[in-house]
Amino acid sequence: MASKILQLVIGVAVVSVLASAAAPPQPPRIQADVVVMGYVPCKNGTSMKSSSAPGFPNAVVQLRCADAVDAAAGNATTDGKGWFRMAMNTSTALSSVASGCSLVVATPLATCNASLPETGTLESRLRLLVSMVFFPRGFSYVAPASLD
Ligand SMILES: *[C@@H]1O[C@H](CO)[C@@H](O)[C@H](O)[C@H]1NC(C)=O
Ligand SMILES: *[C@@H]1O[C@H](CO)[C@@H](O)[C@H](O)[C@H]1NC(C)=O
Ligand SMILES: *[C@@H]1O[C@H](CO)[C@@H](O)[C@H](O)[C@H]1NC(C)=O
Ligand SMILES: *[C@@H]1O[C@H](CO)[C@@H](O)[C@H](O)[C@H]1NC(C)=O
Numbered sequence: 001m002a003s004k005i006l007q008l009v010i011g012v013a014v015v016s017v018l019a020s021a022a023a024p025p026q027p028p029r030i031q032a033d034v035v036v037m038g039y040v041p042c043k044n045g046t047s048m049k050s051s052s053a054p055g056f057p058n059a060v061v062q063l064r065c066a067d068a069v070d071a072a073a074g075n076a077t078t079d080g081k082g083w084f085r086m087a088m089n090t091s092t093a094l095s096s097v098a099s100g101c102s103l104v105v106a107t108p109l110a111t112c113n114a115s116l117p118e119t120g121t122l123e124s125r126l127r128l129l130v131s132m133v134f135f136p137r138g139f140s141y142v143a144p145a146s147l148d
Contacts, residue, residue: 032087034097036063036074038136040082040105040122042112055082056105056112056122063088065101073101098128103136119144 040061041053059078063086076086090097103124109116120143124136 030087032132033090034074034088034092034094034132034134035085036076036088036103036126036134036136037085038083038103038124040078040084040136040139042082042109042116043122043139055080056107056109057082059084059105059107059112061086062104062106063101064104065092065097094128094132097134098126101126103139105139109141117141117143 040056040059042056043053056078057080059082061076061078061084063074065073074086074088076084078084092100103126105122108118109120109122110118120141122139123142124139126134127137129135
């Protein structure tokens with residue numbers, strides 16, 4: 001009797017492992033607690049509207065978080081078309097990541113388009129897309145803090 005129950009338990013475990021292996025590819029095949037992926041437009045002062053602007057290639061994108069959730073911070077570099085993906089292991093709750101973190105493009109905007117301002121950054125808040133995958137809400141230009 002006991003061995004029958006054990007068999008059933010193992011059977012359920014195997015089925016659930018197979019089920020998760022067959023999950024749709026939407027959450028990328030990286031093992032991580034938090035994944036942030038998206039597109040950085042090469043554009044000044046406007047929020048992101050999918051393909052409204054060319055992508056920002058080779059841009060360093062940083063996830064910056066409030067002190068309390070700093071453990072979630074991470075970096076990524078965009079590909080040739082402006083897409084990036086970063087994966088982190090963190091004990092921080094997803095809701096804290098959503099409310100406490102922002103994406104900041106650290107590469108000077110003029111690198112992408114010489115007519116963009118030399119100072120200032122593109123920044124975006126986060127939106128939880130599915131399970132633990134975040135997307136940028138939309139990058140917009142943030143002027144540098146005045147040093148006067
Ligand atoms: C997260 O932790 C798991 C298990 O330790 C590990 O396999 C995975 O590579 C880690 N992912 C990242 C992005 O560090
Ligand atoms: C991200 O990059 C900056 C600058 O290179 C570095 O100081 C920081 O430690 C990095 N953060 C993470 C989480 O890798
Ligand atoms: C560069 O920016 C200027 C001014 O915003 C814009 O008119 C031009 O189309 C941009 N060029 C590229 C290649 O994005
Ligand atoms: C970029 O945006 C800033 C702030 O909105 C503005 O002052 C500046 O003139 C803009 N530059 C270009 C090239 O559009």
